[in-house]
Amino acid sequence: MIEIENVTKTYRVGVGRARFREMLPSPLDRLVGRAFPRWWSRDSFDALKDVSLAIPRGASLGVIGHNGAGKTTLLRVIAGVTVATRGRVTISGRVAALIDLLVGFHPDLTGRENAYVYAALHGLGRRAMASRMNEVLEFAEIMEFADTPLKRYSAGMSARLGFAIITALDAEVLLIDEVLAVGDAGFQRKCVAWLDSYRAAGGTLVFVSHNLGLVRSMTERIVWLDHGTVMEDGRTADVLARYATASERRQDATTPASHDDVEKLMQSRGLHRWGAGGARLEQAHVWQSDEIGSGLEVAINYDADGLAEALFCIGFVDESGREVGGAASPPMKIAGGSGAIRCSIRPLPLRTGVYFPVVGIISPDGVVRDRWRLDRAVVVPVSGSALGETFGPVEIPAVWSTAGDPS
Amino acid sequence: MIRALWSRRHLVWALTRRQYDLRYRQSVMGLAWAVLAPLTTLGVATVVFDRVVRVDTGGSSYAVFALAGLVPWTFLTTAMNQGVQSVAIAQQVVTRLAFPRAALPLSMIGVSLVDLLVSLGLFGIFAYTFGDGIPGTVVWLPLLLIIEAAFVTGIVLLGAAVNVFARDVRVAVPLIVQLWLFVTPVLYPLSAVPPGLRRWFDLNPMTGLVETFHAVLVRGRAPDPALLVPALVGTAVALFAGTWYFAATESRFADVI
Numbered sequence: 001m002i003e004i005e006n007v008t009k010t011y012r013v014g015v016g017r018a019r020f021r022e023m024l025p026s027p028l029d030r031l032v033g034r035a036f037p038r039w040w041s042r043d044s045f046d047a048l049k050d051v052s053l054a055i056p057r058g059a060s061l062g063v064i065g066h067n068g069a070g071k072t073t074l075l076r077v078i079a080g081v082t083v084a085t086r087g088r089v090t091i092s093g094r095v096a097a098l099i100d101l102l103v104g105f106h107p108d109l110t111g112r113e114n115a116y117v118y119a120a121l122h123g124l125g126r127r128a129m130a131s132r133m134n135e136v137l138e139f140a141e142i143m144e145f146a147d148t149p150l151k152r153y154s155a156g157m158s159a160r161l162g163f164a165i166i167t168a169l170d171a172e173v174l175l176i177d178e179v180l181a182v183g184d185a186g187f188q189r190k191c192v193a194w195l196d197s198y199r200a201a202g203g204t205l206v207f208v209s210h211n212l213g214l215v216r217s218m219t220e221r222i223v224w225l226d227h228g229t230v231m232e233d234g235r236t237a238d239v240l241a242r243y244a245t246a247s248e249r250r251q252d253a254t255t256p257a258s259h260d261d262v263e264k265l266m267q268s269r270g271l272h273r274w275g276a277g278g279a280r281l282e283q284a285h286v287w288q289s290d291e292i293g294s295g296l297e298v299a300i301n302y303d304a305d306g307l308a309e310a311l312f313c314i315g316f317v318d319e320s321g322r323e324v325g326g327a328a329s330p331p332m333k334i335a336g337g338s339g340a341i342r343c344s345i346r347p348l349p350l351r352t353g354v355y356f357p358v359v360g361i362i363s364p365d366g367v368v369r370d371r372w373r374l375d376r377a378v379v380v381p382v383s384g385s386a387l388g389e390t391f392g393p394v395e396i397p398a399v400w401s402t403a404g405d406p407s
Numbered sequence: 408m409i410r411a412l413w414s415r416r417h418l419v420w421a422l423t424r425r426q427y428d429l430r431y432r433q434s435v436m437g438l439a440w441a442v443l444a445p446l447t448t449l450g451v452a453t454v455v456f457d458r459v460v461r462v463d464t465g466g467s468s469y470a471v472f473a474l475a476g477l478v479p480w481t482f483l484t485t486a487m488n489q490g491v492q493s494v495a496i497a498q499q500v501v502t503r504l505a506f507p508r509a510a511l512p513l514s515m516i517g518v519s520l521v522d523l524l525v526s527l528g529l530f531g532i533f534a535y536t537f538g539d540g541i542p543g544t545v546v547w548l549p550l551l552l553i554i555e556a557a558f559v560t561g562i563v564l565l566g567a568a569v570n571v572f573a574r575d576v577r578v579a580v581p582l583i584v585q586l587w588l589f590v591t592p593v594l595y596p597l598s599a600v601p602p603g604l605r606r607w608f609d610l611n612p613m614t615g616l617v618e619t620f621h622a623v624l625v626r627g628r629a630p631d632p633a634l635l636v637p638a639l640v641g642t643a644v645a646l647f648a649g650t651w652y653f654a655a656t657e658s659r660f661a662d663v664i
Binding site for chain 1: 415417418420421422424425428429432499500501502503504505506569572573651652655656658659661662663
């Protein structure tokens with residue numbers, strides 16, 4: 001159980017006077033702060049502003065937000081690395097913070113020696129660590145390099161060792177900050193699998209990441225931080241969809257808005273909107289129902305003066321911009337000028353993930369006239385299927401039967 | 408702070424051990440350095456104080472006499488030089504992990520204590536080779552070491568905490584320790600100090616302490632309580648000031664380091 005009540009964390013920026021103020025021991029600091037409140041608060045910056053959260057035992061909470069939103073500060077305050085300027089944090093249970101996988105490692109020490117120090121820094125004694133050492137080395141897959149200095153390790157091996165030690169801590173509250181990005185995909189899967197079993201065993205997890213896919217699969221609740229305040233706090237799928245949409249908009253602010261600008265940037269792939277011109281998409285709406293496995297409705301308004309016939313397409317890209325799949329319409333008669341068409345995808349053959357729809361209009365000669373990546377995220381929640389995270393984004397509609405079944 | 412530290416005492420031990428492993432990991436001479444540091448000082452001191460100036464050590468071999476002072480002094484020097492910067496150089500760990508910060512300076516003192524034991528062994532060899540052996544008053548040694556360790560702990564805690572905010576400390580400490588050596592009767596006996604300067608010398612907590620090391624390790628005399636008073640007062644003040652300031656500021660280390 002973690003309780004965060006009205007927590008504000010103020011950092012003092014700048015050098016000189018700020019540094020002198022930091023030197024004052026706490027009671028004196030409070031005294032001067034009360035006597036000269038204006039002078040005292042100058043050059044300061046609130047990384048967290050009046051944040052309140054209650055995280056019940058066994059919950060998995062994701063923390064998302066843009067850089068500088070206060071995610072890491074929140075984690076540090078919970079971990080006790082730094083102390084809240086105002087407000088209170090109460091935690092019950094053994095806490096382990098994983099803010100950096102390699103912290104405390106020394107290149108000249110062997111893997112085994114480093115493991116002891118690392119465990120001690122996390123509060124695990126030498127004897128307790130010794131009894132789990134083999135388990136740790138095995139998890140990290142570095143058994144044969146246990147007595148090799150860390151400087152001979154690859155980055156992935158060090159990271160694996162760091163995570164493996166965490167698994168030996170028997171933590172009841174685990175705070176993870178963007179550390180699963182290191183290591184190869186195989187080990188990442190192993191970590192995720194371990195975290196799943198940790199959660200299943202009743203462990204509390206606070207997970208900070210920019211990888212929305214991981215956040216989605218690891219947590220059932222999300223806190224979205226923005227400039228130090230809680231923007232939203234709710235079910236993962238809901239918050240994630242709104243967050244993804246908002247981030248897309250943010251990026252859009254830097255891309256050209258007018259149609260002329262778009263045409264100037266024709267054919268430059270990677271932009272959110274491009275095309276040969278001559279026809280354009282005015283508006284696109286996407287409706288997604290909440291039920292798992294249900295479909296998607298798309299409505300596209302177009303303006304295609306010069307064309308009598310056109311094809312429309314819809315596709316999906318994932319968070320990293322990778323194209324996932326799509327569908328194209330047959331040539332459709334468009335009676336000149338503007339109009340609207342609708343498209344229904346039912347069921348949506350996408351597996352758990354966050355996707356962005358791309359809509360396009362193509363003339364019969366195959367020229368893409370206008371192609372547009374929408375800033376509305378489509379979130380497919382965790383389905384609870386046996387496959388979990390594996391096997392990629394495409395849901396294959398399969399029909400199963402037992403052998404010998406007459407059908 | 409003390410309770411948190413006690414519950415994590417294994418961390419102090421682990422860090423001490425790590426520091427020790429590290430120090431000699433890539434060196435050829437290894438542990439010999441713990442002996443070489445006091446030996447070189449001793450060599451120079453012997454030339455200066457035994458050949459050039461000729462101080463009166465009261466009949467005992469100068470080398471044995473000087474080494475009895477260098478053993479506690481080398482401990483003070485290494486503990487202070489290493490301990491004061493211990494928190495600031497552990498920036499990475501301090502900003503990412505929650506643990507009692509005092510474990511960092513204390514582990515440095517722990518490493519210096521191991522060195523101290525090695526140099527004590529060296530003293531034993533010297534005492535039996537060049538001197539009259541070790542007198543029975545050596546039983547007072549543990550008490551003296553406890554006083555010195557407490558005194559050094561206080562200073563190191565204070566210095567390490569201030570050094571987080573102002574790195575000047577790290578630069579100033581070696582200089583201070585160097586000057587301190589000249590005004591402490593380590594390489595010369597307290598009796599060589601002119602009476603007019605004596606009261607200034609008595610203000611130095613290390614004066615009585617080092618002189619008592621000479622007394623119990625070389626001269627075979629029990630400690631003179633009057634000599635130890637400044638040391639005890641200094642220890643109490645240093646330990647209180649160091650612990651208080653460290654405890655009052657350690658929650659901010661991660662923010663300013």
